[in-house]
Amino acid sequence: MSATTGAPRSEQSILATLEDSGDTAGATAVRLMMAAADAFADKGFHATTTRDIASRAGLSPAGVYVHFSSKEDLLFQLSRRGHQTARDQLVEAAGAAASPPEALRSIIAGFSTWHAEHHQLGRIVQYEFRHLTPEHRDEVLSLRREIDKVVRGVLADGVESGDFEVDDIPSTALALLSMAVDVARWYSPEIRRTPDDIGRTNGHLAMRLVARR
Amino acid sequence: MSATTGAPRSEQSILATLEDSGDTAGATAVRLMMAAADAFADKGFHATTTRDIASRAGLSPAGVYVHFSSKEDLLFQLSRRGHQTARDQLVEAAGAAASPPEALRSIIAGFSTWHAEHHQLGRIVQYEFRHLTPEHRDEVLSLRREIDKVVRGVLADGVESGDFEVDDIPSTALALLSMAVDVARWYSPEIRRTPDDIGRTNGHLAMRLVARR
DNA sequence: TGAGACTAAGCAAGCGCTTAGTCATTCGTA
DNA sequence: TACGAATGACTAAGCGCTTGCTTAGTCTCA
Numbered sequence: 001m002s003a004t005t006g007a008p009r010s011e012q013s014i015l016a017t018l019e020d021s022g023d024t025a026g027a028t029a030v031r032l033m034m035a036a037a038d039a040f041a042d043k044g045f046h047a048t049t050t051r052d053i054a055s056r057a058g059l060s061p062a063g064v065y066v067h068f069s070s071k072e073d074l075l076f077q078l079s080r081r082g083h084q085t086a087r088d089q090l091v092e093a094a095g096a097a098a099s100p101p102e103a104l105r106s107i108i109a110g111f112s113t114w115h116a117e118h119h120q121l122g123r124i125v126q127y128e129f130r131h132l133t134p135e136h137r138d139e140v141l142s143l144r145r146e147i148d149k150v151v152r153g154v155l156a157d158g159v160e161s162g163d164f165e166v167d168d169i170p171s172t173a174l175a176l177l178s179m180a181v182d183v184a185r186w187y188s189p190e191i192r193r194t195p196d197d198i199g200r201t202n203g204h205l206a207m208r209l210v211a212r213r
Numbered sequence: 214m215s216a217t218t219g220a221p222r223s224e225q226s227i228l229a230t231l232e233d234s235g236d237t238a239g240a241t242a243v244r245l246m247m248a249a250a251d252a253f254a255d256k257g258f259h260a261t262t263t264r265d266i267a268s269r270a271g272l273s274p275a276g277v278y279v280h281f282s283s284k285e286d287l288l289f290q291l292s293r294r295g296h297q298t299a300r301d302q303l304v305e306a307a308g309a310a311a312s313p314p315e316a317l318r319s320i321i322a323g324f325s326t327w328h329a330e331h332h333q334l335g336r337i338v339q340y341e342f343r344h345l346t347p348e349h350r351d352e353v354l355s356l357r358r359e360i361d362k363v364v365r366g367v368l369a370d371g372v373e374s375g376d377f378e379v380d381d382i383p384s385t386a387l388a389l390l391s392m393a394v395d396v397a398r399w400y401s402p403e404i405r406r407t408p409d410d411i412g413r414t415n416g417h418l419a420m421r422l423v424a425r426r
Numbered sequence: 427t428g429a430g431a432c433t434a435a436g437c438a439a440g441c442g443c444t445t446a447g448t449c450a451t452t453c454g455t456a
Numbered sequence: 457t458a459c460g461a462a463t464g465a466c467t468a469a470g471c472g473c474t475t476g477c478t479t480a481g482t483c484t485c486a
Contacts, residue, residue: 046259060467127340171414175392182391201384213426273433
């Protein structure tokens with residue numbers, strides 16, 4: 001599977017299809033998570049009220065607490081699922097590639113496209129992070145370190161195979177991830193470039209950044 | 214002046230030395246802005262209370278309103294000054310360089326270093342942006358467009374001089390800015406790399422990204 | 427004496443979350 | 457198959473607290 005093709009998945013399916021890690025979310029819980037994702041991405045965690053989330057989901061304020069123990073719990077579930085899907089996509093793209101250059105192009109393109117298509121979830125994941133409780137923050141942080149590790153691994157493979165020239169693998173991995181992650185900050189559905197365009201461009205730029213010349 | 218050298222300026226001086234655009238801030242106002250910068254960077258705009266800002270500045274809650282008309286006003290002043298100093302530094306670095314490659318290396322290094330040294334102000338400027346009123350947002354946005362323009366200009370110069378190979382100037386400019394801006398997200402004073410290290414590395418990576426080969 | 431910097435007290439509004447209860451559906455038993 | 461009991465999803469009302477900001481007044485110093 002190419003990381004730069006395929007129809008965009010809706011936020012719905014990203015949440016609904018994630019029944020892993022033991023907990024299956026019911027339809028109302030998914031609706032609440034979508035409502036919270038909208039609101040958090042739109043106004044930020046603290047500026048979003050539980051009444052706002054509830055009304056977007058068509059419930060009374062108290063209805064939220066049937067499915068989630070707190071507003072922070074909603075943020076945590078959203079963050080965890082967001083990181084998991086992002087990581088899974090990265091691992092899959094890296095594994096499916098035939099060579100280190102193909103792997104790098106594929107993961108950076110895929111990660112960039114993901115942050116455009118899911119820029120709401122991406123913003124929550126990147127910028128609302130600090131409002132998690134310390135325990136939840138740690139759990140999400142470990143997912144984040146897995147993502148770092150995949151990128152460093154691809155760079156190391158390419159250096160070993162002679163395809164890449166990289167002075168400093170951790171710094172270069174960070175710069176590549178910055179390029180992709182920052183898409184969530186500036187992307188808007190109204191702009192001219194499509195998520196796939198962005199992925200293609202960033203994949204190309206990533207290659208220029210490390211390819212032996 | 215090289216953009217990658219020089220002693221780090223404190224947040225104090227960045228605020229205090231900015232007496233441009235007509236308004237000179239008194240000592241207490243500067244103390245309040247520093248307190249607000251700390252708090253906003255730490256907890257975000259909406260999670261910060263006016264009582265928190267006041268007590269960090271050693272004032273009673275009402276003392277804030279002697280110097281600023283609202284909490285949003287504080288955020289706006291901070292955003293405006295942050296954007297202005299970042300832009301001024303960029304323009305200066307671009308102007309002082311002898312060639313397009315030197316200019317690019319200098320502006321990306323300087324911008325990256327700035328976002329490490331002033332990562333608090335950088336986060337406010339990048340992530341608390343949306344909590345400004347529409348009018349204030351527009352004013353800050355126009356400063357941001359100036360920054361974009363400087364980077365695109367340097368890339369265009371380099372393409373014309375034959376030093377750079379760039380397929381798509383706006384996309385490449387955005388990717389370069391992402392590398393620098395995202396430093397504010399992940400930088401922490403505790404890490405091994407210094408702001409100058411980060412600037413040097415990112416300046417080097419920027420050159421690889423566009424240099425003719 | 428008057429102006430500016432500052433505080434003590436507090437107001438109205440909004441916050442996260444809880445309580446007590448309604449209602450439709452499912453279950454156990456005869 | 458009939459039927460009360462239990463269950464789970466949901467709401468109306470509201471509690472205790474915090475919020476941004478104001479008011480009325482004090483203090484300092486030119």
